[in-house]
Amino acid sequence: MTDARKPQGDRLSEAEAIERAKQGNAEAFEELYHLHKRRVYSLCLRMTANTAAAEDLTQEAFLQLFRKIGTFRGESAFSTWLHRMAVNVVLMQLRKKGLPSVPLEETMETDGESAKKEPGAEDARLAGSIDRLQLEESIAALPPGYRTIFVLHDVEGYEHNEIADLVGCSIGNSKSQLHKARMKLRELLKTSRAEKAGKP
Amino acid sequence: MTCEEFQRVLTQPESGDTMEQEAHLESCSPCADLVGDLKAISQQARLLQGSEEPSPLVWNSIEIALRQEGLIRQSGTARVPLSTASARPRLGWLLPVAAAVLVAFGILLHERGGRSPQYAEQQSGLRSPVVELANDDVQLLRMVAERTPAMRAAIEADLRSVNAYVRDAEQSARNNPNDEVAQEYLLSAYEQRSMVYEMALDHSLP
Numbered sequence: 001m002t003d004a005r006k007p008q009g010d011r012l013s014e015a016e017a018i019e020r021a022k023q024g025n026a027e028a029f030e031e032l033y034h035l036h037k038r039r040v041y042s043l044c045l046r047m048t049a050n051t052a053a054a055e056d057l058t059q060e061a062f063l064q065l066f067r068k069i070g071t072f073r074g075e076s077a078f079s080t081w082l083h084r085m086a087v088n089v090v091l092m093q094l095r096k097k098g099l100p101s102v103p104l105e106e107t108m109e110t111d112g113e114s115a116k117k118e119p120g121a122e123d124a125r126l127a128g129s130i131d132r133l134q135l136e137e138s139i140a141a142l143p144p145g146y147r148t149i150f151v152l153h154d155v156e157g158y159e160h161n162e163i164a165d166l167v168g169c170s171i172g173n174s175k176s177q178l179h180k181a182r183m184k185l186r187e188l189l190k191t192s193r194a195e196k197a198g199k200p
Numbered sequence: 201m202t203c204e205e206f207q208r209v210l211t212q213p214e215s216g217d218t219m220e221q222e223a224h225l226e227s228c229s230p231c232a233d234l235v236g237d238l239k240a241i242s243q244q245a246r247l248l249q250g251s252e253e254p255s256p257l258v259w260n261s262i263e264i265a266l267r268q269e270g271l272i273r274q275s276g277t278a279r280v281p282l283s284t285a286s287a288r289p290r291l292g293w294l295l296p297v298a299a300a301v302l303v304a305f306g307i308l309l310h311e312r313g314g315r316s317p318q319y320a321e322q323q324s325g326l327r328s329p330v331v332e333l334a335n336d337d338v339q340l341l342r343m344v345a346e347r348t349p350a351m352r353a354a355i356e357a358d359l360r361s362v363n364a365y366v367r368d369a370e371q372s373a374r375n376n377p378n379d380e381v382a383q384e385y386l387l388s389a390y391e392q393r394s395m396v397y398e399m400a401l402d403h404s405l406p
Contacts, residue, residue, distance in 0.1 A: 024273025041254035130244045154245035
């Protein structure tokens with residue numbers, strides 16, 4: 001094996017850490033955790049909107065990964081493998097809790113209702129002034145089905161075919177629900193902004 | 201094309217940009233604002249990827265589970281070059297002793313209840329990182345600093361986190377003396393603290 005260490009300090013490269021973790025090396029496990037913890041935890045937090053649940057799921061995702069690391073052959077990127085595992089852990093948990101990981105049409109407004117709204121009657125546009133905290137709060141306030149699709153596509157960058165595969169819906173449904181999720185977020189952001197403006 | 205028709209087209213997954221839609225956007229500022237907002241939401245959302253940091257306790261729990269399951273089969277020797285491999289067994293007895301001392305120390309504090317000012321501040325927040333270090337902690341950190349200075353900050357952060365966990369668990373057990381879950385929570389907190397000590401000694405012993 002070539003020396004694939006990172007330039008700074010004595011930190012292990014990911015490839016080296018994977019090989020050492022397969023041998024049961026504690027430092028390698030820790031390095032892999034630190035390399036990926038933020039993305040996995042953020043994913044869990046966005047999808048559950050609950051800090052304690054997100055920490056539990058992060059723990060579960062990494063444990064599942066480390067238990068199976070001996071089977072990792074490197075055909076796919078390690079991060080892809082890990083994040084897909086994390087998504088599956090979260091989706092499994094949502095299903096266990098009876099929360100819809102797949103968008104439920106009946107819980108959402110119909111296309112017709114959406115189209116009946118008069119966009120011109122609403123207040124000024126959001127673009128360029130979306131506060132990060134408000135966006136986080138609005139995502140947390142989304143119905144779970146909307147939130148799942150939105151987080152997977154817009155935050156995590158999954159394609160619709162991947163989302164359809166992960167959550168068990170059609171590609172068309174994923175696209176449609178993403179649009180509705182964004183519309184709902186826009187509405188929530190405007191409400192949040194109006195409430196903020198109304199405060200003394 | 202009307203605004204209603206434009207918005208209906210937007211919700212249809214397979215609808216691409218058509219000349220008609222583009223013409224409508226150029227002439228209708230509310231619909232242009234809508235499309236701009238949706239794009240802005242999407243762009244801003246991408247910035248949330250990997251934006252949050254989990255509590256240090258998450259790694260502690262993972263490491264404990266990995267050790268219990270036997271997945272960690274060797275210590276983190278790469279961090280600390282060992283002076284001599286044969287020197288380790290001479291101080292190995294410290295590990296179980298440290299664990300026993302910690303459990304006894306924890307039980308003592310638990311029995312003392314609210315008399316200790318450190319443990320009286322129970323409502324200051326779950327897993328607060330601002331927690332006093334006990335004398336044992338200070339001694340441990342001194343030992344870590346002597347052997348592996350680079351690890352001191354990480355161990356101190358772990359100790360503060362786990363102390364906060366112990367403090368919350370003790371409060372919970374005091375408030376609910378007959379609650380088995382609270383008692384299990386407390387035992388788990390002591391175990392985690394023990395494990396932090398064990399890991400610190402693991403990294404620090406020659």
